[in-house]
Amino acid sequence: MTLLNVKRTPGRVGWQAGPVGGVLRPRLAMVVLGALALAAAALAGSVSLGQFTIPFADVLAALTGTGSEDAALIVLELRLPRALTGLLVGCAFGLAGALFQAVTRNPLASPDLIGVSAGASAGGVAAILIGGVTAAGAGSYEAVPIGALAGALAASAVIYVMAWRGGTITGYRFVLVGLGVHGVLGALTSWLLARADIDQASRAMVWLTGSLNGRGFEHSWWAGIALAVVVPVVLALSRPYQLLQYGEDTALGLGVPVHRARMILLLAGVVLAAIATAAAGPVSFVALAAPQIAKRLAGTASVPLLASGCVGAALLLGADLAARLVFEPIELPVGVVTGAVGAPYLMWLLLRANRLGTGG
Amino acid sequence: MAALTGKDLTLRYGERTVASGLDLDLPSGKVSVLVGPNACGKSTALRALSRLLTPSAGSVLLDGSPVRDLPAREFALRLALLPQAPIAPDGITVRDLVARGRTPHQRWWRQWSGADESIVDRALAATGATELGERTLDELSGGQRQRVWIAMALAQDTEVLLLDEPTTYLDLGYQVDVLELVTELNREHGTTIVMVLHDLNQACRYADHLVAMRAGEVVAAGRPSEVVTPELVRDVFELDCQVMTCPVAGTPIVIPVGRVKHTAGEVHKGSAKSVTHLTKAP
Numbered sequence: 001m002t003l004l005n006v007k008r009t010p011g012r013v014g015w016q017a018g019p020v021g022g023v024l025r026p027r028l029a030m031v032v033l034g035a036l037a038l039a040a041a042a043l044a045g046s047v048s049l050g051q052f053t054i055p056f057a058d059v060l061a062a063l064t065g066t067g068s069e070d071a072a073l074i075v076l077e078l079r080l081p082r083a084l085t086g087l088l089v090g091c092a093f094g095l096a097g098a099l100f101q102a103v104t105r106n107p108l109a110s111p112d113l114i115g116v117s118a119g120a121s122a123g124g125v126a127a128i129l130i131g132g133v134t135a136a137g138a139g140s141y142e143a144v145p146i147g148a149l150a151g152a153l154a155a156s157a158v159i160y161v162m163a164w165r166g167g168t169i170t171g172y173r174f175v176l177v178g179l180g181v182h183g184v185l186g187a188l189t190s191w192l193l194a195r196a197d198i199d200q201a202s203r204a205m206v207w208l209t210g211s212l213n214g215r216g217f218e219h220s221w222w223a224g225i226a227l228a229v230v231v232p233v234v235l236a237l238s239r240p241y242q243l244l245q246y247g248e249d250t251a252l253g254l255g256v257p258v259h260r261a262r263m264i265l266l267l268a269g270v271v272l273a274a275i276a277t278a279a280a281g282p283v284s285f286v287a288l289a290a291p292q293i294a295k296r297l298a299g300t301a302s303v304p305l306l307a308s309g310c311v312g313a314a315l316l317l318g319a320d321l322a323a324r325l326v327f328e329p330i331e332l333p334v335g336v337v338t339g340a341v342g343a344p345y346l347m348w349l350l351l352r353a354n355r356l357g358t359g360g
Numbered sequence: 361m362a363a364l365t366g367k368d369l370t371l372r373y374g375e376r377t378v379a380s381g382l383d384l385d386l387p388s389g390k391v392s393v394l395v396g397p398n399a400c401g402k403s404t405a406l407r408a409l410s411r412l413l414t415p416s417a418g419s420v421l422l423d424g425s426p427v428r429d430l431p432a433r434e435f436a437l438r439l440a441l442l443p444q445a446p447i448a449p450d451g452i453t454v455r456d457l458v459a460r461g462r463t464p465h466q467r468w469w470r471q472w473s474g475a476d477e478s479i480v481d482r483a484l485a486a487t488g489a490t491e492l493g494e495r496t497l498d499e500l501s502g503g504q505r506q507r508v509w510i511a512m513a514l515a516q517d518t519e520v521l522l523l524d525e526p527t528t529y530l531d532l533g534y535q536v537d538v539l540e541l542v543t544e545l546n547r548e549h550g551t552t553i554v555m556v557l558h559d560l561n562q563a564c565r566y567a568d569h570l571v572a573m574r575a576g577e578v579v580a581a582g583r584p585s586e587v588v589t590p591e592l593v594r595d596v597f598e599l600d601c602q603v604m605t606c607p608v609a610g611t612p613i614v615i616p617v618g619r620v621k622h623t624a625g626e627v628h629k630g631s632a633k634s635v636t637h638l639t640k641a642p
Contacts, residue, residue: 005477009453016474019469239468239471247446250443254436302449
């Protein structure tokens with residue numbers, strides 16, 4: 001393997017080994033590895049820490065089926081599925097945010113703001129109300145993710161169809177239509193809540209804030225399958241993904257199939273956001289902040305894809321851990337923490353960038 | 361070397377027809393310049409030639425074969441385009457941007473190579489942008505930025521280069537700079553150049569082949585010294601002018617006659633008088 005230009009441009013090292021070659025960005029790689037390490041630490045913390053702290057050795061024993069039954073119950077039934085759901089959902093939110101922001105060339109385009117999460121919210125709340133969840137009843141809690149998924153997909157389909165014009169979808173139009181759909185669905189959700197009785201409404205509010213409480217393996221399965229299907233598609237389009245962040249004419253001039261790539265990537269973002277929201281509720285801010293945090297930490301000009309997913313996973317899981325531990329035994333919905341911690345952090349990054357004069 | 365031809369093109373934006381029955385013949389290995397008044401369809405024609413706009417009828421031929429049949433990547437290997445207002449993400453470094461020009465040469469397993477590296481070096485050197493490599497695009501002046509975009513098009517390493525108003529927003533020094541650079545590229549590598557220019561005198565000076573357009577039609581095409589006449593300029597720009605010969609390049613220079621008749625002395629006197637008058641008034 002030959003490194004082509006280490007001395008001149010240490011931030012962007014080209015390498016070639018025979019017919020294979022690529023570009024290594026050390027700082028971006030560090031961000032990916034760092035975020036993965038953080039996510040792994042949060043995962044370990046999530047299964048080990050809590051009201052009953054289980055030493056890590058016992059966690060491993062439980063995982064291999066050699067530990068005590070109590071530990072196995074807590075680890076395998078309660079904490080691990082929840083932590084895995086958090087990990088995968090965070091990753092899906094991070095990727096979805098990166099996809100929307102890159103394709104629309106708009107840092108504010110995130111599923112929280114352009115209608116996808118609003119669709120999931122309306123669907124989820126409708127499931128909570130119509131599904132006949134009683135004051136006591138977790139009986140039809142199962143219906144909530146399905147309602148949310150249906151709501152997110154329906155909203156996305158409406159946005160997609162309405163944004164479609166002249167055989168293609170432009171990022172700008174997608175965002176505008178999404179904002180409109182977001183407004184309508186927000187009104188619908190409020191109307192549903194106003195009709196609900198107090199128990200249903202409070203249950204719905206917790207879900208609307210975004211929570212990982214009580215998530216089982218079925219939730220992580222959903223998110224896992226979505227990621228397993230979508231991530232390879234997105235990676236195969238990683239160069240169009242990069243070049244969509246340039247002008248359309250520039251990308252077309254470089255032979256990028258702009259229209260097809262944009263539609264597939266937006267669809268991928270929609271699917272990821274819908275599944276993630278169905279599993280954890282419309283957790284605020286992860287999809288918006290993770291790509292921007294990843295971009296600033298890595299110092300890249302464009303929104304990095306994989307790093308956004310990794311940062312999203314670390315962010316959501318870390319936030320969930322904090323949500324469980326900080327006010328123990330009272331548990332906060334994770335959405336409260338992502339909003340309360342993620343937002344100031346992003347603002348700090350922005351302020352620091354401006355002070356250093358490196359711009360937005 | 362490659363010649364670019366448009367045959368019987370109908371060009372539309374939605375319902376609006378910009379040109380119909382347009383024939384363009386741009387010779388191989390030459391610098392061709394499209395000129396004409398605003399909205400005459402010259403930029404639209406360039407978009408059609410570069411496949412950014414699909415003609416509603418007719419076809420664009422590259423060396424005699426229809427470009428519509430070429431896969432996008434293969435087309436990008438043969439023809440590069442510098443759009444009028446290219447956009448890149450904020451904060452991108454010059455070298456990173458120029459490297460994007462290699463995109464059509466790359467494969468998923470070979471996203472970079474030693475050849476890419478040296479071609480990017482060469483493109484930066486040719487545009488005098490080597491020193492700018494590590495700067496970010498938003499730190500550069502307009503002229504430097506345009507050089508960098510041209511470097512990116514050069515890195516694409518194509519037989520044909522299309523430039524849509526490459527001198528817009530640049531001051532005179534940079535305009536000449538960019539035009540000289542493009543001409544050198546043509547002379548040294550035989551690259552077929554097609555550009556849209558606003559300044560008729562610059563077009564006359566740098567074009568081997570001038571195409572004058574009005575209302576979606578070609579009014580005249582050929583060597584500037586043969587086609588540029590007062591009649592043509594009146595016809596195309598609705599402007600009365602005298603055509604003289606450039607003392608430096610021997611190419612035609614167009615000097616507008618204008619409506620206000622004056623000599624330098626009279627203007628001076630007249631304005632001085634009115635200034636005095638104004639200052640005396642209470």
